[in-house]
Amino acid sequence: MIVLNARDRHLVGRFSYGVTPALATDVRHAGGAAAWFERQLTPARVTDRTADRIRGWWPSLDRGPANLWRRQVTDVEGGWEVMADYQRWVLLRRIHSRRQVHEMMTELWEHHFNVPVNGDAQFTWRADYGNVIRAHALGRFDHLLQAVITHPAMLISLDNVSSTKEFPNENLGRELLELHTVGRGAYGEKDVKQSARILTGWTVDMWDTFAAEYDKGRHARGRVAVMGFKHANASADGRQVTRDYLHYLAHHPATARRIARRIAVKFIRDDPPPAVVSHLARVYLRSNTDVRPVLRALVETRAFRQSTGGKVRDPGEDLVATYRALGVQISRPPSGTSGDRYAANQMLWQVAGMGVTPFAWPRPDGQPIDNASWASPARLIASMDVHQSLAAGWWPTDGAHYRRPAAWLPRPSVRFDALVDDLSRRILHRPATPLLLTACAQATGCRAGEVITAEHGLVRWGMYRLITVLLDSPAHLTR
Numbered sequence: 001m002i003v004l005n006a007r008d009r010h011l012v013g014r015f016s017y018g019v020t021p022a023l024a025t026d027v028r029h030a031g032g033a034a035a036w037f038e039r040q041l042t043p044a045r046v047t048d049r050t051a052d053r054i055r056g057w058w059p060s061l062d063r064g065p066a067n068l069w070r071r072q073v074t075d076v077e078g079g080w081e082v083m084a085d086y087q088r089w090v091l092l093r094r095i096h097s098r099r100q101v102h103e104m105m106t107e108l109w110e111h112h113f114n115v116p117v118n119g120d121a122q123f124t125w126r127a128d129y130g131n132v133i134r135a136h137a138l139g140r141f142d143h144l145l146q147a148v149i150t151h152p153a154m155l156i157s158l159d160n161v162s163s164t165k166e167f168p169n170e171n172l173g174r175e176l177l178e179l180h181t182v183g184r185g186a187y188g189e190k191d192v193k194q195s196a197r198i199l200t201g202w203t204v205d206m207w208d209t210f211a212a213e214y215d216k217g218r219h220a221r222g223r224v225a226v227m228g229f230k231h232a233n234a235s236a237d238g239r240q241v242t243r244d245y246l247h248y249l250a251h252h253p254a255t256a257r258r259i260a261r262r263i264a265v266k267f268i269r270d271d272p273p274p275a276v277v278s279h280l281a282r283v284y285l286r287s288n289t290d291v292r293p294v295l296r297a298l299v300e301t302r303a304f305r306q307s308t309g310g311k312v313r314d315p316g317e318d319l320v321a322t323y324r325a326l327g328v329q330i331s332r333p334p335s336g337t338s339g340d341r342y343a344a345n346q347m348l349w350q351v352a353g354m355g356v357t358p359f360a361w362p363r364p365d366g367q368p369i370d371n372a373s374w375a376s377p378a379r380l381i382a383s384m385d386v387h388q389s390l391a392a393g394w395w396p397t398d399g400a401h402y403r404r405p406a407a408w409l410p411r412p413s414v415r416f417d418a419l420v421d422d423l424s425r426r427i428l429h430r431p432a433t434p435l436l437l438t439a440c441a442q443a444t445g446c447r448a449g450e451v452i453t454a455e456h457g458l459v460r461w462g463m464y465r466l467i468t469v470l471l472d473s474p475a476h477l478t479r
Contacts, residue, residue, distance in 0.1 A: 003425050008033035010308045011299060013479050014267055015040070016100035018321030019429045026098065037299065040101035041138055041292045051097040057332050057344065058085035065124035065152070065210035079123035086117060086127050087358045088348050092330065094320045105137040105291070106130075107316075108266055110359060113148045113180060114366035115157040117359045122156040124210045129153035141259060141289040142250035149176060149246060152204045152212045158364065161203045165220035168196040175364050182227070182254035191226045198224055198231075198245050201238045214239060227252075250289050256281040262369075263294060268303050269310045270370045276303045309478045312371040315354035317479065318383050319347065322390055322471055325427045329401040342399035350389075350396075354382045380477075387471035392464035405463035406454040416441070416458075417448040423466065428475045436473060443469045 002024040004012060011033040013019050030036035039045055055061055060068065060082045071077040090107075097103050110133050117126055129151050136144035148154055154172070155161050163169035173195030177187045187195075201219035205211045219238040224231050229248040233241045249255055260280035264272035279301070280294050287293040298304055313321060323330075330347075333339030340346075351357055355374065361367040368374075389395045393402035410422040417432075420440045424432035432440075437448060443465050444458055452458055458466065470476060 001426060002028050003429055003431075004033065006308070006430070007305070009429055010305070011037060013429075014304075014307075014311070015104055017094045017103065017317060018324040018479075020324050020327070021426065023098075023100070024429065034299075037101065038296075040099065041295065043099045043102040043138060046099050048098050051093045051099070054092050054096060055089055057092075058082075058089055061086055061089060061127045065128075068124045069207075069210055079120070080118070083117035083123050083126060084345075084348060086130065087360070088344060090130070090358045091316065091320060091347055091351065092344060094316075095323050095330075101295075102134070102138055104266075106134045107358075108262070108369075109133045109137055109144065109148075111361070111366035111369065112262065113144075113154065114359070114361060114364055115153045116362055117357075118362065119157060121206065121210075122153045125151065125153040125156065125204075138292055139290065141255075141284070141291060142247055143289075145180065145246050145250045146243060149180070149199075150202050150242065152210070155202055155204055155212075156206075160199055161206055163196065163200050163203070164218045165197075165200050168193070168200050168220055170196040172196070173199055176249070177226075179365055181249040181258070182252050183258045186252075186254040187227055194224045194226045195245075197222075198226070198233070198238065198241055202242070251285065253281070253285070256284045256289075259291075260284055260294065263291070263298060264303075266311075266369050267295075267298055268301070268307045270372075273303050276301050309474065310371075311479050312374050313477055313479055314367070314369075314374045315351050315356055315379070315383075316358055318354060318477065319351045319386065321476065321479070322387060323347070325471065325476065326390055326467070327403055328390065331399045331401070333399055341396070343396040344399055346396035350386050354386060355379050383477065384468070384472050388464065388468045391467035391471060405459045408463060408467070409452065409454065409459065413451055413453050415448070416444075416446045416450045416452055419452050420466070423470055427467070427470045428473065430475065436470070439473070440466055440469050 001021060004019065004024055004027060008027060009019060012023065012027055015037065016023060027033055027036045030039055060077060068079065068082060072079050094103050110130060113133065115122055115126060115129055117123065132147050132151055136147055158172040158175055159169045160172040170192055174192045177191065177195055178184055197220040201214050201216060203213050203215050203218060205213055216236040219236055221236060222233055224233045226245065229245055231241045231244060257277060261272065261277045264277055264280060268276065280297055283297045284294050330343050333342035333344045348357055356367060408423060409419065417437055420437050421432040424430060424436060441448065444462055446458055
């Protein structure tokens with residue numbers, strides 16, 4: 001079994017949903033964590049057949065918006081059902097994908113440009129919206145910004161579909177400034193109004209075909225000025241002024257600092273050093289908003305190297321890491337209600353019990369990425385409950401294949417302390433500490449020198465208690 005050294009484990013663990021034996025092997029084959037990381041920054045270089053195949057388990061994720069809407073209004077399939085399937089697919093993709101950095105960055109941007117999966121209309125475009133973010137997740141931020149702000153899901157979610165030149169709706173124009181780019185303090189109310197005027201014309205054929213449209217008759221013409229951006233805006237077709245405006249915002253120093261800080265909070269710590277944020281912002285601007293040089297610069301900082309164990313896993317990260325650590329095999333659920341009890345579907349209710357399902361955060365600011373939001377006693381108790389259920393193979397049962405208790409033994413006869421160390425290396429990817437051994441002994445009633453075989457009571461009745469201790473440890477609850 002390959003166990004990464006502490007530095008490699010930190011890099012791989014921080015940029016993945018949990019180190020597994022298979023991932024450790026990939027790192028070794030790549031030539032170390034740094035080489036693995038560099039390869040991950042170009043996802044096309046990493047084959048990902050299993051993760052790609054899973055999407056086919058839920059065919060409606062690839063249906064067009066008009067088809068999805070018809071299925072809802074004719075009571076064939078509700079939009080909430082399609083979105084639940086999208087959430088399940090996201091969780092399973094994170095479990096199985098070999099493109100772990102790409103998955104992490106896709107999630108980061110889906111939270112940053114939050115379009116909740118819960119809604120009466122944006123569901124028609126929400127899976128496609130995720131596809132668009134995934135396509136740009138490791139590219140240039142200015143390209144990503146252009147793609148998401150004018151995407152039908154965003155236009156529906158923030159009411160730009162109701163915006164006209166006579167009555168510009170300010171929701172999207174405001175959130176574009178406040179949440180997506182420069183942030184509070186960099187603009188005023190006049191800027192919000194001008195921002196809204198620029199975005200008029202981008203709409204969707206609501207309640208009929210749900211086709212994306214640009215309506216020149218809705219576009220508010222006339223000179224606009226937002227902070228330092230100025231444009232004559234003389235044409236009825238405002239698509240070019242939108243492109244120029246979004247390019248300006250993406251390259252603004254305030255945006256550079258906000259994006260740099262967000263990435264640093266996600267991958268370093270909640271209060272990243274201002275000097276590190278400034279350094280990453282400069283890299284962002286020098287690199288024409290390409291995020292890959294920013295990530296390369298981040299992992300080279302002392303702050304990153306010293307941040308081991310400093311980020312609490314949120315509920316989704318915890319659930320995915322637990323399935324990965326236990327090596328639970330999940331099979332395709334049958335179609336129809338008979339598949340509801342299968343693990344691929346039930347795991348959504350598991351993560352809901354821990355606090356939040358993927359992309360269900362109702363506000364436009366997106367799910368928090370700080371520790372305090374996910375470090376409450378209630379969250380910890382909920383995680384412990386899920387850890388125990390999965391360690392014991394109690395729930396879910398249908399469509400989930402768990403490792404037999406005896407299969408955790410490294411050899412037919414092993415001392416308890418050696419078993420704990422082997423499990424720690426396998427699940428936590430680090431040697432067992434004296435504190436961990438003490439906790440495991442207290443939870444199971446076993447002594448350090450006690451010999452464990454397949455016939456021992458620990459294996460026959462209590463292996464789940466031992467596994468749960470490791471899953472409940474800080475080493476698993478953080479990344």
